[in-house]
Structure formats: structure tokens, C-alpha cells
Amino acid sequence: MLSKKTKKICTAAALVALAAVIVCVGQFTKSTSMLRTVFQLGAIYALLAVSMNLCNGFTGLFSLGQAGFMTLGAYTYAVLTIPSASRAGVYYLYGVAPWLEKLELPIPAALLAAGLVAALFAYLIGLPVLRLKSDYLAIATLGFAEVVRIVTASSPLNRVTNGSLGLTMIPGFKSYYGIFAVVIGCIAVIVLLINSTYGRAFKAIRDDEIAAEAMGINLSKHKQMSFVISSFFAAIGGALMAMYMGAISSTTFTIAVTYFILLIVVIGGMGSVTGSILSALLVIASREWWLRFLDQPLYFGTFRVPLLKTGFRMVIFSVILMVVVLFFRKGIMGEREFSWDAIYGFFKKLGSKKKTEVQAK
């Protein structure tokens, strides 16, 4: 066991190191660098995974509506922030709704609005849907996500969402650090929530709903709370994604995106925030970067390695995922959080093992 003070110092050092890495990447790499992509995209997916974990991992509500809330967030953000000068160009086919023409909110306000819109929708659909359990809840939320996706592309909304053409010219943060600031802020709030008395109530519901209700925890209220908050942050994640890509359409956030986030959550461990963050970085890094070489043809002398061609990366990626799910069913972290005691214990065990080996010789 380490003392509290040592732990605090270690945590501070780790945070400084993390900040240093982010700053180094920001300062010393070109804007096209793969490291930048991985960090930025990883951060966004980390937020999405943590927000999904709040609902699925900590409250035990198996919701698959993530993509729907991301769509809501991304579209709200985009509609509110596209510069009025470029609106005519973006809406060239259908024209722009009159109330939108002059509208141009600052980024933080638009992000907040994105979250609130999704939270409102989550509240409304939560009323009927959260009565359902496990698979049924998953199917209902999945359906909701699909409805949102199709409605955004439908013609009555053409003058707002630009129909199936999608929205472009979405402004983002000028600075490379903006996304990190938002993500870190949001995750900090979620962590604070999870460790508060409300977070304990969520975990009680996850562990045993009947016992939770018998101990005076209002099930519908707390489930609703968790669902709405999770959707709020999912929408902010969606807005960040819109910002990062600069252009969105109704096909940007398909069901596959939800599955991808679910996968990150499962690999990281249901019910572990640090697990989600870690796995978001790892999964994004391997999908975008480390496995890239599999897409290019590879020659040993004149021998061309078979199978290696565009798309093969995703095959290997899937195989790795299958292995993870088969052999590390609880994910990297399980339900635990990162702790210095665990790391200390690990090295101590390693040390004592070596010692006994030496003695044996």
C-alpha cells in the first residue's frame, strides 16, 4: 500500500506527463501527423465511451441510442454555428430557413445547446422507453437512433438540415487544444458524478434493482437522470465529431458508430472510466494507425505477401476484437479503476518473482 501523499504526487505527475504529451504533439508535429489524429479522435471517442459507460456500465441500462444523440448534437451544433457568410453556399440547393440566415452562435454556446437538445429528447423518449429492460431497451433505443437519423435527412427539414446533402463548413476550435479542453472537462464532470451519492445510487440500480428500490432509490427517476446525462455528453461528443470532420450528413452517425463505441466500452471494461479512456486511445490508434500497413501491398524481395490490400486492416482488427472478447471478457480494467496501489502491487510481485528466481539459481 502506498500512502495518500505518494498517490497524490503520482497522480499529479501522471497528469502533467499527459498534458506534456498532448502539448508536445501539438507543438512538434505537423497538422497532418497521424499522432494528432489519434489523439484528437481518441479524445472524442473517449468522451463518447465514458458517456455510454455512465448509462450502460454504471447504471446497467443497455442503451444503444448513442448514434441518435450524436446526430442530434452534431446537427444542432452545425446548424447553429455555420458562418452566416457561407450559409448560402451550404444550402445552395434547398435554400436556408429565414430564421437561420443570420444565426451564428459562439462555439461554447452551440456546444451547450447541442447537449441540451439531446438531453430534452432523451428525457422525452426515456419516459416510455426506460420501463423496458435489457434487450428490449436496446432495441427501442436502437430504433430511436435510426428514426433520428432518417428524420434529419427527410425533406420537410431540408431548409434546416439540408436534407441528404448534409452540412459542411462547420467551424471548429482555432486551437488544437480546444477539443481536449472540452473532453477533459466533460469527463471530469462525469467522474465527479459517478463518485457522488447519485453515482452510488446508479451503481445500486445496476447491481440489484429490486434491492435498490427496497432501499428507497426511486428507480425511474434515477434511470431517467443517468440516461439524460449520458445523452447530453454523447451529444457534445457528436458535436465535437462534427467539428473535427467539418462536414456531416445523415449517414455519418449510423448504427455502426454505436457499435464501435460499445466495443470501446467493452474492451475498456463496463463500469470503468479509466478503462474506457485507455481503450478509446488504443482502439483508435490501432484502427487509424498501427494497422494501416495491412492496407498496403508488402513485398519480401519479389514475394508479395498475399491478402494484404485495402480493407484487410479491418479484418485483422475484427479478429483482434474477437480475441479480446473471448479471452478478456471483462475488458482491460473490468469494473476496477486505475489505481497506483495496483501498479505498485504488480511491480512488487514482479520483483519478488525475480528474487525467488535468483535464489533458485
Added chain:
Amino acid sequence: MSEAVRNVLKVENATMQFGGVVAVDNLNLEVNEGEIVSLIGPNGAGKTTAFNVITGVYAPSNGRVYFNGECIVENYPRGKMKKLYKGEHAGEYTHSIEPTPDRITQMGMARTFQNIRLWKSQTVLDNVLMAKHMRRTSNLFSATFRLNKKEEQRQHDEAMELLRVVGLENVKDELATSLPYGKQRRLEIARALATEPKLLLLDEPAAGMNPQETQELTQFIGEIRENFHMTVLLIEHHMDLVMDISDRIYVLDFGKLIASGVPAEIQNNARVIDAYLGVANDAEN
């Protein structure tokens, strides 16, 4: 008993019918302040169903439940049940009050379960802390941004105090499920006490315990009554425990109340011996 006997719990003409099966038939039951009352009967007599009616898990088909003199549950045969209803007192009640279990716990009733239902992945301390959530005063915002430090500290202190009283202080950081069976039972009772109830409902607290553990539990329930001025209603099959600590006993058979009274009366009641005590009573003598 003092003269000013106060009714904590009163079940009035409660009938619980599932489809055509009458699980609890016209149950009348009273628990006074400071009493330990037992509900006994053979398996399938409807004891746990009665508990579930009292704690809001089921709405009764007909009848009322009073808590501290206030009517908290009331129902009458409605819908399909209107035709199916086979119990008595039909048409006597006209309102439908069906609070959810959490509302009932908030009014001051806390229960334990026949098959232990602790929050498995949590530590002993967290199990008690989670039950403290109900009596919070902080809202979502103040709790998230730690503006409720005082309350958080108070909850923590109270939980520790509870664990000390039930003798689980030294295992507070262990996982709830890693405790031996007897201690898990104790923890479940401590968790129920954390909701600050006036009435404690224990569903077979001694199930699966050996004689020595049962003895300890008997003592423990007595202590709880003393220390917390608690009123207790319990379901139990261990007759030693029941006869030892009960002030009064109710006996159920096939959903019907067949006897009630002080332990000595029950032990000598021919109907009870016939329906339930039977050979066990002979062995005791």
C-alpha cells in the same frame, strides 16, 4: 406494554389474488411500537407475499395497509380482477393507492430479503452508504460539484457508526459477497437500518444458519430493538428464534390467518400444531 400502545403497522382485510390463486386471504395484522412480531407458517402459506404487499412490491387485490395510523396502501378488485375476485370484503374499498417500494421505504419501512440481495460488486461500507442515498438533501448539481461535503461526511460517519454497532467495522473495505453468510445477513440488516426506518421487516433472517449463528442472530435482533427503538416484523422458520424473541406471533396457512397470540398460546394451539408445528413441537418437549 404501556397504556399508550401505538399502532405502527396495521394490515386490514388484505387479499392478494394472482389470477385464480388466492395467495393471501383476508389478512388482518397489527404491529405495535417497540414490538417484535413474527409471521410463521408452512412453505407457500403466503408469508413473503404478505411482506410484498406491505412493502409495495405487489398492490393487494383488496384491502388496506396503515402505517403510523395513515393509510398508505389501498386497493379494490378492478379490471379483470373484478370478475375473478374470490376473497371477502369486496366492494368495501373504493380507492386505489399503490405507492412503489421506494416510496414506502421513504415513509419509514425497511426490509431484508429471503435470498440475500446485497449489492454484490460493492464493499461493505459502500453497501451501507448507498442505502443512505435516500435520506440525502443535496440535489444532483450540489452532489456532483461537491457542495455537499458536510452531508457526505455525515453519511460516511453514520455508515461507519452503523457498521460498528453491527460488528462489521473491521471488514468495511471487503467485498460484500466475500463475507461469510452470517455476516452478509448482518450487513443486509445494517443496510436496512441505514434508511432510518421505524419498522424493520425481516424475511427469514435465519435461513440457512446453523444453531449457533441463529442464537447470535436472536441476540442481535434483540439488541437492535434496544439500540434503535425499532419495531420488527419478521418471517421465520426457526422456532427457537421465533419463540425466544417474539412478543406476538401470527400464523398463516394457505393464505389464511389461523391463529395469533403470544408464543405460549401459539405453541399450544391445536390448529397450529396440526398445520405447522407438528412433530417439531413434539421434539421440543
